[in-house]
Amino acid sequence: MPERVAVVGFGVTRFAARHPNATYFELAFDAVKGALGDAGLTTKDVDAAVYGVYNDLFERQFMQDVLIHDYLGLYGKPGVRVTTGGSTGGYAFREAYLTVASGLHDVVLCVGAEKCADCFDYVVGKPTPEVVKAIAYSADMTYEFPSGMYAASSYALLARAHMDKYGTTEEQAAKVSVKNHKNAILNPIAQSPMELTVEEVMKSRMIAYPFKMLDCCLYTEGAAALILATEKKAKRITDTPIWVKGIGAANDKAFTGFRSTTDKMGKYGDIADLRSHYAAAEAAYKMAGITDPIHQLDLAEIHDAFSFTELQAYEAMRFCPPGGAGKFIDDGIPERAGTLPCTVSGGLIGCGHAVGATGIMQTGEVVMQLREEAGKKQVPVKKGNGLVHSIGGPGSCYCTVAVLGRDKEKGRK
Amino acid sequence: MTGSTGSGREERKKKTAIEEAKKKIAEEAKGEPLEVEINRIIAGRAEKQQFERDKYFEIWDKYVMSYKYSYGRQSPFFKELYLNKRIMGAKCPKCGMVYCPPRSHCSECYEENKWITLSDIGTVTTSVACWYVSAEFFIEVPYVCAYIKIDGADTSMLQRIVSQDVERVKPGMSVRAVFREQREGKMSDFYFVPKDEYEYWLQEERKKAQGKT
Numbered sequence: 263m264p265e266r267v268a269v270v271g272f273g274v275t276r277f278a279a280r281h282p283n284a285t286y287f288e289l290a291f292d293a294v295k296g297a298l299g300d301a302g303l304t305t306k307d308v309d310a311a312v313y314g315v316y317n318d319l320f321e322r323q324f325m326q327d328v329l330i331h332d333y334l335g336l337y338g339k340p341g342v343r344v345t346t347g348g349s350t351g352g353y354a355f356r357e358a359y360l361t362v363a364s365g366l367h368d369v370v371l372c373v374g375a376e377k378c379a380d381c382f383d384y385v386v387g388k389p390t391p392e393v394v395k396a397i398a399y400s401a402d403m404t405y406e407f408p409s410g411m412y413a414a415s416s417y418a419l420l421a422r423a424h425m426d427k428y429g430t431t432e433e434q435a436a437k438v439s440v441k442n443h444k445n446a447i448l449n450p451i452a453q454s455p456m457e458l459t460v461e462e463v464m465k466s467r468m469i470a471y472p473f474k475m476l477d478c479c480l481y482t483e484g485a486a487a488l489i490l491a492t493e494k495k496a497k498r499i500t501d502t503p504i505w506v507k508g509i510g511a512a513n514d515k516a517f518t519g520f521r522s523t524t525d526k527m528g529k530y531g532d533i534a535d536l537r538s539h540y541a542a543a544e545a546a547y548k549m550a551g552i553t554d555p556i557h558q559l560d561l562a563e564i565h566d567a568f569s570f571t572e573l574q575a576y577e578a579m580r581f582c583p584p585g586g587a588g589k590f591i592d593d594g595i596p597e598r599a600g601t602l603p604c605t606v607s608g609g610l611i612g613c614g615h616a617v618g619a620t621g622i623m624q625t626g627e628v629v630m631q632l633r634e635e636a637g638k639k640q641v642p643v644k645k646g647n648g649l650v651h652s653i654g655g656p657g658s659c660y661c662t663v664a665v666l667g668r669d670k671e672k673g674r675k
Numbered sequence: 676m677t678g679s680t681g682s683g684r685e686e687r688k689k690k691t692a693i694e695e696a697k698k699k700i701a702e703e704a705k706g707e708p709l710e711v712e713i714n715r716i717i718a719g720r721a722e723k724q725q726f727e728r729d730k731y732f733e734i735w736d737k738y739v740m741s742y743k744y745s746y747g748r749q750s751p752f753f754k755e756l757y758l759n760k761r762i763m764g765a766k767c768p769k770c771g772m773v774y775c776p777p778r779s780h781c782s783e784c785y786e787e788n789k790w791i792t793l794s795d796i797g798t799v800t801t802s803v804a805c806w807y808v809s810a811e812f813f814i815e816v817p818y819v820c821a822y823i824k825i826d827g828a829d830t831s832m833l834q835r836i837v838s839q840d841v842e843r844v845k846p847g848m849s850v851r852a853v854f855r856e857q858r859e860g861k862m863s864d865f866y867f868v869p870k871d872e873y874e875y876w877l878q879e880e881r882k883k884a885q886g887k888t
Contacts, residue, residue, distance in 0.1 A: 283731045322738065383810055384735075395809035404749060405776040406833045408862035409820050410812045415803045419822065423801040426846055467695075468806040468817075475807075517776065519800065519822040519831030525783075533801055533822070 264363035268496035268503030269666065271301025271489035272626035277453045277614035280379045281483045286321050287333045289485035290375035293619070294334055297371070297487035301499055305334065308489070309367035311341040314354030314374035316617035316654075319396035321377060330373065340367075347400055348567055350374065351486070351621020352511075352652020352662030358490050359506050359664075368495045374619035375485035393481050401656045402516065414478055414568070416656050418470040419518065421570035423534035425472065428585035430573060432472050436463035437591045438569035439476045439611055445598060446608025448639035451623075453482050453614035463569075477569040482614030486622040488629070504629045507647070508550025508665035512541035518657030531584065536571075538661040539578030539653065546649075547580070550665035555649070556581050556595075556602050559665075561631055561641050562649040563624035566609040571658065572596075575651055576604070579663070603641045606631065621652035625664060632668045646670065746860075748779035751790050753860045760854040760865070764793040764828050775828035794826040795852040797867065802836065802844050819844045823867055835866040837876060843869065853877060856884035 273296020275281070275289050284292070290313075298304060311334070313327035323329070327343035344354040351374045358372035381392035394412055401407045401416065424430050440460055446452035458476065466475040496503040514537045515521050523532050530537035543555075552558050562579060566572035573587035581602060582590040590596065596604035607613045607627040610620060628648035630636040647667040654660045746753050755761040765774045765788035767781035773791070780787055802821035805812075812818070819841050822831035836844050837853070850867040853876045858864040868876045 282733065319738070322736070382735075385810060391809040391813070394807070395811070398809060404746065405862055409833050409835045410805060410808060410815065410818055411820055411833060412805065412808050414807065415805045415820055418803040419801050419820070422803055423846075426801070468804075470806060471804040517830070519824075519833060520774075522829075 265365050266493040267359050267362045267490055267506045268493065268500075269488050269506065269625070269629045270491045270496050270499045270503055271297040271303065272487070272629050273297030273300055274451055274486040274619075274623050274626055275484045276451045277482045277484040277616055277619075277623070279453060279480065279482065281377065286315070286323075286326060286375045286377040286485075287330045289377060289483065290330045290373050290487070291333055293375070293485035293487040294371065294373055297489050301489045303369070303489065303499065305336060307369050308336065308339065308371045309369050310339055310361055311336055311371040311373065312354050312358040312361065313341060313343045314345070314350040314372070314618040314622060315343060316345055316347060316350045316376055317378070317396055319399065320381060320393070320617075322380060326375075330375065334371075334373075336371075345618075346654055346660045348565065348615070348617060348654025349621060349652040349660040349662055350618040350654065351623070351625070352565075352650070352664070353621075353660070354618070355488065355621060355625050355650075355652075355664060356509055356511055356662050358488070359509055362490050362492055365492075369489065369491045371487060371489055372622060373485065373487045374616070374622040376616040376618045377483045378481045378617070379483055390481075406517075406656065411656075412470070414470040414473055416518070417568050417571055417658060418473050420533065420536065420574065420658060421472055421568065423532070424570065424574055427532075427534040428588070430570070430585075430588045432464060433460055434588040434591055435472070435477055435569040435573055436460040438566060438572045439463045441591075441597055442566055442569075442572075442605050442609045442611040443476075444612070445606050445639070446612025448637075449608050449613055450637070451484075452608045452612055453480055454612055455608065456612075472570065473568055479567050479610030479615040482616040484614065484616035484619050484623070486616075486619040486626055488622055488626055502633045502668065504632050504666050504668055506664060507667045508546035508548070508552065509662070510542040510545030510547070510549065511662040512538040512545070513655070513661075514538035514657070514659045516656050516659045518659075521657075530578075535584060536574045536578050536653070536658050536661070538659055539575055539651070539663075542661040542663040543579045543651075546663040546665050550647070550667070552647070552665060555579060558645055559602060559647050559649050560643045560645050561603045561606055561628065562596075562651065563607060563627050564605045564609060564651045565621070565624070565653045566605055566611050567615065567653065567658075569611065571653070572605065572609070575653075579649065579651060598641060606636075606639050606641055621650070621662070624652065625650045625666070628666050632666060643668075749777065752777050755792075756854075756864055757858050757860040762793045762795060762825060762852060762865075764791050764825065765789065766791050773828045774830055775825050776830070776832050791827075793828055796870070797823040797825040797828075797850055797852075799836070799844060799846050799848045799850060800824055800831045801846055804841055804844075817841055821867070823850060834862070837866050837868050838872060839875070853880055856880055
C-alpha cells in the first residue's frame with residue numbers, strides 16, 4: 263500500500279509579465295521561503311526536492327535544478343528536475359507525490375519556476391516573438407516545426423477539430439476568457455485581472471484561428487512551491503493537511519495527426535478530443551473514488567492554456583458529455599457562483615502561465631481553497647474535494663490530473 | 676469558416692477584423708532578424724548598458740547553435756523528397772499500417788517497416804490559419820498549417836497549405852503537393868495547394884526558379 267500523502271505548505275510569488283529584479287533561482291527561493299513559512303518548517307526538515315522548470319532557452323541555462331538546489335541550501339539531499347512542457351508543474355507534483363508515497367522520503371519540496379521574458383527579439387523590440395520561438399522548439403523538429411507550427415497553432419488545430427465535430431462556437435470559448443480574466447480580479451498575484459465582454463474577446467487580435475489574443479494565456483514569470491509529507495509527519499506539521507486522493511497521468515501521441523479512433527486510445531475519441539485528458543482523469547477518479555465529479559468536487563483548476571482548451575477539458579474531466587462543453591459554459595456551471603467553479607485563480611488566462619510554476623500554483627490554489635484560506639476568492643467548500651488539471655506538449659499530449667481532499671472534520675490550527 | 680456562422684453582417688465584421696490584423700502584422704514585420712542586424716543592434720546597445728532604475732542590471736545577449744543533423748533511419752524520406760520530389764510512406768508488414776510521416780519501425784508491432792512511394796495528393800483533416808508567430812515566419816503570415824492525410828496513408832502529416840484564398844481551406848478539402856525547385860532536404864521543400872490551384876502554383880515555382888538562374 264502506498265503511504266497517504268498530504269500537502270502541508272504552499273508558497274507563491276506574484277505572477278508577472280516580468281520580474282526584472284529577480285532571476286529564476288531567486289523567484290524559486292521566494293516561493294520556497296513562503297512554503298516553508300506556511301508549513302512552519304525549515305530546510306532541515308526537507309528530505310528531497312523535485313523541480314519543475316520547463317524551458318532551457320527561457321532560462322538561458324541548462325540543468326537549472328542543481329543551481330536552485332544549491333541556492334536553497336539543499337546540498338547533500340536528492341533533487342531532480344521535471345520538464346514536460348505546460349504540464350511541468352503537474353508532473354513535478356506527481357513526482358513529489360511518488361517520492362513520498364513510495365515511502366522513500368517523508369517530507370518533499372516541489373518547486374516550479376520560470377522566467378521567460380529574458381528572451382528578446384531585437385528587431386521587433388519586444389520579447390514575444392522569441393518567447394514564442396523558444397516554445398515552438400518543443401514541436402517535432404524533423405517533420406512538424408519546419409511548416410511554421412507554434413504552440414497556439416498546435417492547440418488551435420485541436421480547437422478547430424472540436425468546432426467541426428461538435429459545433430462549439432468562438433463565442434462560447436470567449437466566455438471562458440471573460441470568466442477567467444474576471445476570476446483573476448480577486449487574485450492578488452494575478453497578471454491580467456480584467457472585466458471583459460465576449461465582444462471584446464472576439465474583437466481582439468487574431469493569433470491562430472480560432473484563437474484571438476484574449477483567448478490565449480499569457481507568458482509569465484513567477485514561481486510556486488508546495489511541501490508534501492507522509493501522514494505521520496503531516497499530522498505533526500498541520501491541523502489542516504490536504505490529502506492527495508488521486509493522481510492520474512497520460513501522454514497521447516505527440517504526432518497529433520496519428521491520433522485515430524482505431525488506436526489504443528480510440529475509445530476517448532480522435533483529434534477533436536483531448537484523449538490524454540480523458541485517460542488522466544479516469545485514472546485519478548478511480549484512485550480517489552470519484553464517480554460523479556460534478557457533485558463530488560467543490561472546484562476545479564483547469565489548465566486554460568487557451569479558452570477552447572478549458573472547454574475541451576470540461577468534457578475530458580467528465581463534467582459534461584463529449585460535445586457538451588459549449589452548453590456547460592452557456593449554463594454558467596463553471597462560473598464562480600456556479601455548481602462547479604472552474605479556474606477560480608484566474609488560471610493561465612487571468613493569473614498567468616509561468617510554465618513550470620503554473621501547475622504548482624494551481625495545485626496550491628486548490629489546497630488554499632480546501633483549507634478555506636483563499637481570501638477574497640474563496641468559494642464554498644461542502645464536499646471537501648478539488649481537482650487540478652495540468653497539460654502540455656504538442657497537441658496537448660501530456661496531461662496530469664490530481665484530486666485533492668481534506669479531512670471530513672475540519673479543525674483549525 | 677464553421678458550420679455555425681451567422682449573417683452576412685457578421686461575416687463582414689470578421690473580414691474587417693482580419694484586415695486590421697493584417698495591418699498590425701505588416702507594421703511589425705519590419706524585416707528579417709538577420710544575424711548581422713542582431714549583432715549590430717547588440718553592439719549599439721552594449722555601449723549604453725546601465726543600471727536601470729538603479730535596481731537591476733540587464734545585458735544584451737544571444738544564443739546560437741550550429742548542427743550537422745542526421746535524419747538517421749528517416750533518411751530515405753528526405754532523400755526521395757530532395758532528389759526525386761516524391762513523398763515516401765512506411766508500411767508495417769504485420770499490421771499493414773502506413774505511416775506518413777514515416778517511421779522506420781511500427782510503433783504498435785515493433786516490426787521493421789517497408790518503404791513505399793505515396794501519392795502527392797491528400798485530404799485535409801484539420802487546419803489552422805497562423806497570424807502570430809516568431810520572426811522567421813513573420814513575412815509569411817497569415818499562412819495555413821494543416822494535418823493532411825496523403826492518399827494511401829493511415830496517418831496525417833503536418834504541412835503548409837498555400838492558397839490564393841487561405842479562408843477556403845477546410846477539412847475534407849483535396850490538396851496536392853507542390854515541390855520547390857530549390858530544395859534543401861527539409862520539410863519546407865514542399866507544400867500543399869488546393870487541387871484546383873495546382874497548375875497556378877506550379878507555374879509560380881517555375882517562375883521563381885527561372886528568376887534565380
